[in-house]
Amino acid sequence: MRRTPLLALATALLLGGALAQQPATAAPATFAHPGVTVSRGQLDFARGQVLAGAQPWKGAWDQMMASKYADPNRAPKPRAVVECGSYSNPNHGCTDEREDAVAAYTNALAWYVTKDARYAQKAIQLMDAWSAVLQDHTNSNAPLQTGWAGSSWPKAAEIIKYTYGGGWANEARFRTMLRTVYLPEIINGSHSNGNWELSMMEAAIGISVFLEDRTSYDKAMAKFRTRTAAYVYLESDGALPKTVPSQNLDTRDKIVKYWQGQSTFVTGLTQETCRDFTHTGYGISAISHIAETSRIQGQDLYGTDVGERLRHALGFQAKYENGTAVPSWLCDGTLKPGLGPITEVGYNALHNRLGIAMTNTEALTRRSRPAGSNNLFVAWETLTHGDNPN
Structure with missing residues (x-):
């Protein structure tokens, strides 16, 4: 059942309070399997929909099976x-x-x-x-x-x-x-553009689940939390975006340069928005995948700042991917669209599970179905996560 926005807010606050009682990077005492991005319950739901011929899952299945x-x-x-x-x-x-x-x-x-x-x-x-x-x-x-x-x-x-x-x-x-x-x-991360470290931590966390390596899981999750906060800007961050301390971005000029020359910071902007939406999509996708894996493993990050940053990053980029005119203050008035098939996981978690309105993301997700593969590391997420209640 879809939750109302008020219930979603209460849920998020409760989750945030619960998470505050435990270490932010704690690996589960017992790992859930299969538990990397997609759970057994999600697989069962997708299977049932495909076998019933229901859409959009059957179309997504046909797309996958016709692929190379x-x-x-x-x-x-x-x-x-x-x-x-x-x-x-x-x-x-x-x-x-x-x-x-x-x-x-x-x-x-x-x-x-x-x-x-x-x-x-x-x-x-x-x-x-x-x-x-x-x-x-x-x-x-x-x-x-x-x-x-x-x-x-x-x-x-x-x-x-x-x-x-x-x-x-x-x-x-x-x-x-x-x-x-x-x-x-x-496992030791990267000082390159944020999509690098986010993708690397996605891999490290997935590998840690399969290996049941709690130490590596904790290390990767800590890097992920720091990088996500430094990748997606929220107004609550203050006048400047958060940074990864080891990068020594200790002046406004350094931060603006790292943010592709963007000097006006608004909620949902990412460190690579003014580079292009393709690389931005890599970063957003990795955030959603890690949040989903963490949820399967018993720690729901969607009720923390991770979920808030993911929601606004999706909505901000989707707005312009959907054709909204680009204002002159944003990336000198020019954006490079091409977000890729990366919205299903975050949209399903935040909109369908928590009941949060995501008008721009919903429009992009529905017109992009079935979401295929980006031929790098994203694949078949309408099939696995599209409107999946599990």
């Missing part, structure tokens, strides 16, 4: 060293790794909906191929590449490990790959 990621003849393309320069130039295995990871997740979802073991075995084939050979990520984009691919692998692994009973002989090797190749590259 569901191709039963897909051959994995692993390599020992993935080298990714700026903007993936050079691109030595970067696209292959990201897309094989998305394909593993796609096949894991296909397994859950159909219960056809061939899809589970395909997901395992892809995960096994990479865990057999991957040793390192190199060049300037290595941390971001690791974050992107590392966001998809644990989503696939969680579904396979905890719902497929057909066996996964090389699971331990896959776990070792996540622990030794991925986690060290991302």
